[in-house]
Amino acid sequence: MKTWDAIVIGGGHNGLVNACYLQRAGLNVLVVEKNEWVGGAAVSRSLTPGFLYSNCSYVCSLFRPETMRDLELPRHGLQVIAYEGGAVLTRDGDYLANYRDHDAHRREFARFSKRDAEAYDRYARDVTRQCRFIQPLLMRTAPDPTSLKPRDVGELLFLARKFHDLGPSQMAETLRFWTMSISEFLDEYFETDVIKANFSISGIIGTALGPMSPGTAYVLLHHYMGEVDGSVGAWGYARGGMGAITKALSSSFQASGGTIRTGAEVDKVLVSNGKATGIVLANGEEIAGRLVISNADVKRTFLKLVEEKELPDVFLRRVRNFKIRGSSGKVNIALDSLPEFPALPKDSPCYRGDLHFTDSVERMERAYDDWKAGRWSADPFLDMMIPTTLDPTMTPPGKHFMSCFVQYCPPKVEGRDWTDADRDAFAETVISQIADYSPGFRDRIVHMEVRTPRELEAEVGLTEGNIFQGELTFDQLLFNRPVPGYAQYRSPIGGLYICGSSTHPGGGVMGAPGRNAAAEILRDLSKSNTQMSPAHDVI
Amino acid sequence: MGKTAKKTSSPYAGRIAARSHFRTLRLDTPFQPRIDALMKQNDWYSWAGYRAPASLWDEELEYFAIRSTAALFDISPMVKYLIQGPDSEAYLDRVTLRDVTRLRPGRVQYTAWCDDEGHVLDDGTLFRLTEDAFRLCCQERHLPWLLDSAIGYDVSIVEETEEIAGLALQGPTSFAVLREADFDGVEHLKVFDLAGFEHQGGTVTISRTGFTGDLGYELFVPANLALSLWDRLMEAGQARGIRAIGYTALNRARLEAGLIVANADFSTAEHALRPDRVRMPDEIGLGFMVDAKKGHFNGRRAIMAARDGKKLRHVLVGIEIEGNIPAEHAIVYHGKKKEVGLVSAAGWSPLAKRNIAIASLVRPYGHTVNDDLWVEIYAMRELKYERLMKRARIVPRPFIKLDRRTANPPADF
Numbered sequence: 001m002k003t004w005d006a007i008v009i010g011g012g013h014n015g016l017v018n019a020c021y022l023q024r025a026g027l028n029v030l031v032v033e034k035n036e037w038v039g040g041a042a043v044s045r046s047l048t049p050g051f052l053y054s055n056c057s058y059v060c061s062l063f064r065p066e067t068m069r070d071l072e073l074p075r076h077g078l079q080v081i082a083y084e085g086g087a088v089l090t091r092d093g094d095y096l097a098n099y100r101d102h103d104a105h106r107r108e109f110a111r112f113s114k115r116d117a118e119a120y121d122r123y124a125r126d127v128t129r130q131c132r133f134i135q136p137l138l139m140r141t142a143p144d145p146t147s148l149k150p151r152d153v154g155e156l157l158f159l160a161r162k163f164h165d166l167g168p169s170q171m172a173e174t175l176r177f178w179t180m181s182i183s184e185f186l187d188e189y190f191e192t193d194v195i196k197a198n199f200s201i202s203g204i205i206g207t208a209l210g211p212m213s214p215g216t217a218y219v220l221l222h223h224y225m226g227e228v229d230g231s232v233g234a235w236g237y238a239r240g241g242m243g244a245i246t247k248a249l250s251s252s253f254q255a256s257g258g259t260i261r262t263g264a265e266v267d268k269v270l271v272s273n274g275k276a277t278g279i280v281l282a283n284g285e286e287i288a289g290r291l292v293i294s295n296a297d298v299k300r301t302f303l304k305l306v307e308e309k310e311l312p313d314v315f316l317r318r319v320r321n322f323k324i325r326g327s328s329g330k331v332n333i334a335l336d337s338l339p340e341f342p343a344l345p346k347d348s349p350c351y352r353g354d355l356h357f358t359d360s361v362e363r364m365e366r367a368y369d370d371w372k373a374g375r376w377s378a379d380p381f382l383d384m385m386i387p388t389t390l391d392p393t394m395t396p397p398g399k400h401f402m403s404c405f406v407q408y409c410p411p412k413v414e415g416r417d418w419t420d421a422d423r424d425a426f427a428e429t430v431i432s433q434i435a436d437y438s439p440g441f442r443d444r445i446v447h448m449e450v451r452t453p454r455e456l457e458a459e460v461g462l463t464e465g466n467i468f469q470g471e472l473t474f475d476q477l478l479f480n481r482p483v484p485g486y487a488q489y490r491s492p493i494g495g496l497y498i499c500g501s502s503t504h505p506g507g508g509v510m511g512a513p514g515r516n517a518a519a520e521i522l523r524d525l526s527k528s529n530t531q532m533s534p535a536h537d538v539i
Numbered sequence: 540m541g542k543t544a545k546k547t548s549s550p551y552a553g554r555i556a557a558r559s560h561f562r563t564l565r566l567d568t569p570f571q572p573r574i575d576a577l578m579k580q581n582d583w584y585s586w587a588g589y590r591a592p593a594s595l596w597d598e599e600l601e602y603f604a605i606r607s608t609a610a611l612f613d614i615s616p617m618v619k620y621l622i623q624g625p626d627s628e629a630y631l632d633r634v635t636l637r638d639v640t641r642l643r644p645g646r647v648q649y650t651a652w653c654d655d656e657g658h659v660l661d662d663g664t665l666f667r668l669t670e671d672a673f674r675l676c677c678q679e680r681h682l683p684w685l686l687d688s689a690i691g692y693d694v695s696i697v698e699e700t701e702e703i704a705g706l707a708l709q710g711p712t713s714f715a716v717l718r719e720a721d722f723d724g725v726e727h728l729k730v731f732d733l734a735g736f737e738h739q740g741g742t743v744t745i746s747r748t749g750f751t752g753d754l755g756y757e758l759f760v761p762a763n764l765a766l767s768l769w770d771r772l773m774e775a776g777q778a779r780g781i782r783a784i785g786y787t788a789l790n791r792a793r794l795e796a797g798l799i800v801a802n803a804d805f806s807t808a809e810h811a812l813r814p815d816r817v818r819m820p821d822e823i824g825l826g827f828m829v830d831a832k833k834g835h836f837n838g839r840r841a842i843m844a845a846r847d848g849k850k851l852r853h854v855l856v857g858i859e860i861e862g863n864i865p866a867e868h869a870i871v872y873h874g875k876k877k878e879v880g881l882v883s884a885a886g887w888s889p890l891a892k893r894n895i896a897i898a899s900l901v902r903p904y905g906h907t908v909n910d911d912l913w914v915e916i917y918a919m920r921e922l923k924y925e926r927l928m929k930r931a932r933i934v935p936r937p938f939i940k941l942d943r944r945t946a947n948p949p950a951d952f
Contacts (some may be wrong), residue, residue, distance in 0.1 A: 091552050095558075097561065097575055099561060103564065103566075103587070104560065104588075106588070110557075111554045111557045111560075112554065112777045115683050118680040118683055118698070119682075119683040121679075121680065121809055122809045125810060125811070165814065167814035170814060242914050283746070418743075468567075
């Protein structure tokens with residue numbers, strides 16, 4: 001029987017990034033993926049003829065340019081196009097737009113409040129300062145604060161120095177920022193509800209927290225620290241949908257000699273004498289590997305793929321208690337024609353960006369209240385976009401694809417499992433909200449894919465459908481992600497590593513966990529790692 | 540839930556009417572039709588979101604208009620705040636560094652204001668229009684800061700950048716131009732005086748101020764009177780060599796006058812991303828503004844603590860560099876080896892016939908250690924850097940001192 005140098009469980013973007021780096025470092029790597037296609041939650045599938053969906057993740061900003069370069073992703077077809085703006089449509093028939101142009105942005109805010117218009121620079125300065133602090137940490141393994149190894153001590157000193165460089169007032173601000181709610185944070189800058197709603201969006205996307213929950217200010221940062229080709233904070237569409245990212249990754253992987261097996265669901269990780277020796281597929285087939293790397297989330301990896309008896313008690317308890325809560329759904333819609341929003345002028349660049357209807361923080365918090373009660377929001381928050389306004393390759397000419405990220409959506413409906421009828425009612429809630437602002441919207445619908453946490457977990461394998469493979473709260477970040485003592489991509493089992501978004505620095509289609517895990521694995525193997533270019537400078 | 544989009548109703552009419560701004564990213568100033576007619580270079584830049592001329596016809600001739608005749612420069616993009624109310628004096632005394640109780644109605648102060656840590660938010664000019672009304676003009680936007688600072692004061696603060704048009708009329712014949720334009724009584728204006736004058740049924744506020752170190756005036760009018768004011772000045776200035784100018788020429792003149800520009804010669808506190816880039820007044824040559832005798836003002840405690848504890852790290856100085864090659868953004872060295880600062884503005888001064896610059900140095904250099912300073916100039920010449928190490932000498936600012944700027948009555952050239 002062939003023994004692979006490394007087996008990567010799961011062909012999501014982090015699994016593929018990890019596999020690419022290991023293969024390029026000279027290992028013989030196999031990626032096993034349960035679906036008939038790779039991509040995980042960064043996937044473009046055609047479910048109705050002529051239309052391509054970004055089925056799960058739908059925008060790109062966080063994916064690290066260092067990785068794109070190392071793995072030659074542009075040569076393998078990846079191109080990300082920055083989008084042009086965005087808007088919150090308001091209930092009074094107006095909208096608040098975000099424009100890329102700094103002065104237009106200010107004038108737009110001034111329509112609502114001259115004060116808030118002039119507060120934006122200070123807000124942007126403070127958030128940018130936080131981003132500049134966190135960015136260099138993304139591409140580094142988090143130090144173990146209990147370790148006395150020179151590398152951990154060095155990394156801790158690096159962290160301490162970065163922190164100290166902030167200066168006394170910013171140090172205090174940073175601690176507040178990492179722990180406070182997005183609503184409280186925004187109150188310090190803005191007075192207008194719709195402007196606060198506009199910014200609080202980034203604080204709640206993907207989390208099972210409301211805008212008034214502590215810790216959501218950090219989530220905002222997580223959405224701000226990306227870039228499109230050096231334009232920091234910008235978001236964009238991958239040409240051909242988010243699947244273009246994993247398509248380029250798998251093409252790069254295979255071009256460097258890697259092997260992918262789709263339709264291969266993993267049942268168990270084989271462990272012998274406390275060391276991983278391979279995997280067993282659902283069909284019983286055993287595959288031997290010197291290393292096993294799991295792209296699955298930390299719960300799936302350690303509670304489903306590994307025998308509990310192989311794991312230490314405290315570790316198990318912490319994994320069980322790791323917060324990974326389903327909070328969102330997704331509705332993908334094929335449209336016969338471009339929807340109209342009467343409030344939004346036809347020549348507005350906002351059509352080529354993200355659109356929202358939640359025009360107050362209060363309304364967003366109420367939507368969260370429904371989730372706490374175990375229901376999907378009656379008045380949900382939508383993060384809606386029409387990527388085909390910038391990328392005509394996803395549909396026939398003149399037709400459009402609309403992606404609706406929907407929050408909040410519970411993992412169980414009032415304690416019971418989702419039914420098909422629930423799913424359809426959930427979709428109807430979404431469509432009726434859109435139709436309120438876009439007359440004739442229903443008539444344009446050609447096809448729809450509706451995904452509640454049930455579908456996301458079943459297909460993609462994300463526990464509860466949580467898009468970040470675990471909440472991005474301070475207790476689950478840095479050296480505590482996923483659990484204390486195991487933040488460096490290793491596990492209690494020798495040769496078993498984790499490389500998904502459950503690990504530092506967390507979710508979003510960033511690829512940093514996969515890359516950092518590869519660096520640790522190569523370090524353990526004492527292999528040189530010349531394929532990995534250093535993280536970009538933040539000066 | 541009431542989430543249905545309703546028909547546009549009156550409370551929002553103004554805000555909805557303003558939506559179309561996204562179709563014009565750079566605004567026109569009220570003077571734009573006149574400037575467009577004179578613009579032969581199509582050399583525009585964005586000044587705070589406005590389409591502003593870098594030069595119109597010939598930047599050399601525009602510079603010499605400032606120094607030998609009269610130059611007309613559109614300052615409408617300057618950010619302007621109208622501060623009114625019974626407490627406005629006390630309020631501004633609290634916000635700004637200088638003693639506002641000593642600023643009489645009809646006078647102007649060049650001033651600056653700081654955050655609580657004593658870091659400069661901006662510098663600008665404060666016009667006392669009446670006992671209870673002031674206009675603050677500056678480069679950056681500060682409405683939240685000004686409003687937050689007003690808590691407890693009986694004042695109103697209104698941002699009026701778009702409503703008020705502004706012109707700088709600068710140069711030796713500028714007074715003559717105003718007199719020709721029949722602004723009777725303008726001869727009484729001393730430096731930093733202001734007064735209101737009749738124009739087309741409205742009022743133009745004329746102050747004897749400017750950014751050139753020359754004889755000059757600044758004029759503010761409601762936007763609807765802008766074009767007729769421009770025409771009135773241009774007509775009166777025909778025989779006095781009046782010429783519209785762009786920023787390139789003005790920038791040379793302001794360097795000769797030794798004046799600093801926010802976010803060019805120093806970083807304002809609300810824009811500095813890097814913690815070591817902020818500056819206290821004493822670190823950018825504005826220490827003279829700090830009035831230690833007056834009561835509390837924003838930043839006072841931090842500024843005084845830094846002075847007492849010798850915590851001031853930087854100093855902004857004027858330097859004269861041997862030779863003639865401009866030293867823009869050159870590194871300053873002590874003993875040709877130790878890096879001690881950076882040049883933020885530099886150029887050949889046609890009036891002083893010297894190679895001058897403004898530089899920020901790390902103390903004690905430029906403060907107590909002033910000898911053996913050098914600048915390293917990288918002059919790109921036909922795709923090769925000519926590297927020059929030139930001696931630099933600290934000299935007082937302004938680099939030029941013109942008697943005509945302050946002469947009373949102003950000379951009629």
